Amino acid sequence: QVQLVESGGGLVQAGSSMRLSCVPSGRTFLSRHTMGWFRQAGGKEREFVAAILRSGGTPYYADSVKGRFTISRDNAKNTVILQRNSLTPADTAVYYCAARYSGTHRPRADDYAYWGQGTQVPVSS
Numbered sequence: 001q002v003q004l005v006e007s008g009g010g011l012v013q014a015g016s017s018m019r020l021s022c023v024p025s026g027r028t029f030l031s032r033h034t035m036g037w038f039r040q041a042g043g044k045e046r047e048f049v050a051a052i053l054r055s056g057g058t059p060y061y062a063d064s065v066k067g068r069f070t071i072s073r074d075n076a077k078n079t080v081i082l083q084r085n086s087l088t089p090a091d092t093a094v095y096y097c098a099a100r101y102s103g104t105h106r107p108r109a110d111d112y113a114y115w116g117q118g119t120q121v122p123v124s125s
Contacts, residue, residue, distance in 0.1 A: 002028045002114035004097045009119030014088050016123075022080040022097030022116060030054075031075035034100050037082045038109055039093035040118075046096070048107040050082060060105050064090075087123045094118040 008020040020037070024030060036051040050071035052059045059071045070083040080097060098112035106112075 002026075002033070002099050004099060004114060004116035006095065006097045006116045006119040009095065009121045011122050011124060012087055014123055014125050016087055017083070017085045018087065018121065020082040020084065020095055020097075020119060020121070022082075023078060028078075029075075030073065030078050030080060030099065032101060033114075034102050034105065035071075035073060035080040036098045036100070036112055037071060037080075038096045038098055038112075039091075040096070041093040046109045048109070049095070051105055051107070052080070053105060054103050060107065062107075084121075089123050089125045092121065092123045094120050 003025040004022055005025050006022050012018050034053050037049040038046050039049050040046040048062050050061050050069055052071045052073050068086045073080045096118045097116040099114040100112045
């Protein structure tokens with residue numbers, strides 16, 4: 001069982017930047033998993049934000065965040081990072097880190113078996 005913990009949430013102003021981190025809570029090697037970030041705003045479905053394969057390579061992004069968000073991984077530190085720049089109120093959501101034991105990309109939440117509890121990230125205008 002993979003358990004993930006997100007950190008870095010909190011209120012920020014529009015136009016600012018924020019970094020979210022994801023680490024496993026137990027003896028799990030994230031290097032074996034494709035890692036993703038999803039978000040869920042109030043009353044909406046959980047949506048794909050970004051993903052990076054376990055092999056690294058070119059990450060995948062939702063169109064709404066492309067050019068502003070960057071996902072990266074440090075397998076030596078067993079950490080996945082989501083750097084978010086030029087934030088807008090539309091980015092307000094609970095952000096979730098997710099993992100799937102696979103080397104391929106799937107943008108659907110149902111394709112990820114392991115999830116963190118989420119971190120709330122409101123963006124004020």
